[in-house]
Amino acid sequence: MKKLNCLWTRYGTPQNLKVLYILLTLIALAVAGGAPGGGSGTPGSG
Amino acid sequence: MILALAVALGCIASLVRHRSRAFGQIAAIPLRSAWLAPLALVLQWPLLRAPPGPTQHIGVQQALFLLSYLLLLVFAWRNWRLTGILIAGLGVICNLVVIAVNGGLMPITPGTLVRINPGSIPEQWLVGEHYGYSKDVILHRHETKLWALSDTLVIPPPFPKPTAFSLGDLLIAVGVVVLLQGPGISSKRAATPP
Numbered sequence: 001m002k003k004l005n006c007l008w009t010r011y012g013t014p015q016n017l018k019v020l021y022i023l024l025t026l027i028a029l030a031v032a033g034g035a036p037g038g039g040s041g042t043p044g045s046g
Numbered sequence: 047m048i049l050a051l052a053v054a055l056g057c058i059a060s061l062v063r064h065r066s067r068a069f070g071q072i073a074a075i076p077l078r079s080a081w082l083a084p085l086a087l088v089l090q091w092p093l094l095r096a097p098p099g100p101t102q103h104i105g106v107q108q109a110l111f112l113l114s115y116l117l118l119l120v121f122a123w124r125n126w127r128l129t130g131i132l133i134a135g136l137g138v139i140c141n142l143v144v145i146a147v148n149g150g151l152m153p154i155t156p157g158t159l160v161r162i163n164p165g166s167i168p169e170q171w172l173v174g175e176h177y178g179y180s181k182d183v184i185l186h187r188h189e190t191k192l193w194a195l196s197d198t199l200v201i202p203p204p205f206p207k208p209t210a211f212s213l214g215d216l217l218i219a220v221g222v223v224v225l226l227q228g229p230g231i232s233s234k235r236a237a238t239p240p
Binding site for chain 2: 037
């Protein structure tokens with residue numbers, strides 16, 4: 001637990017949290033905005 | 047998955063370009079109403095979990111799916127001065143147009159499905175049905191309106207998961223990569239008052 005707190009203090013800076021927020025937003029935009037059809041989506045996938 | 051890879055590619059490009067300043071550059075991107083994108087994804091979740099079957103069985107999922115695109119359009123509109131979002135927004139519009147004119151789902155042909163599902167044959171794919179766990183509907187090419195904007199491009203094996211994607215998807219991927227290069231590239235237009 002102490003180690004976790006130490007990591008949070010070191011890496012959980014406002015800038016890193018904002019980067020994480022922006023990356024999550026862009027992943028959501030990419031996944032929601034795009035419509036790629038992946039393989040093996042139906043019984044006919046072979 | 048392919049579009050999530052664009053985020054990874056954008057991050058790598060940013061790290062190479064800006065090195066230790068990369069996180070600072072990404073953090074400086076002035077995104078507005080960012081919560082709209084995750085909310086749009088939540089609305090699409092029921093469709094992405096729907097198994098293959100007639101499209102009549104997924105009416106509610108389809109309605110939520112179309113609603114999610116409205117949220118994405120609002121998000122793109124709120125951030126259009128960022129060049130990356132402008133490019134990605136054009137991709138969203140391309141996808142939305144082809145989805146809207148083809149009954150509410152992204153068309154994909156049996157031929158394309160054979161290419162991303164090696165070993166299958168075109169007759170296995172029931173035309174008019176929802177392609178399970180995706181945003182796609184199976185349609186013949188001659189039945190597809192604006193075919194060029196549908197899922198026609200394919201990343202073949204040995205890519206770990208063969209995937210079909212559209213021109214709109216490609217624009218979204220490019221937009222995300224551009225945006226992740228930071229405000230230096232992506233918000234020059236934002237610095238200029240309207």
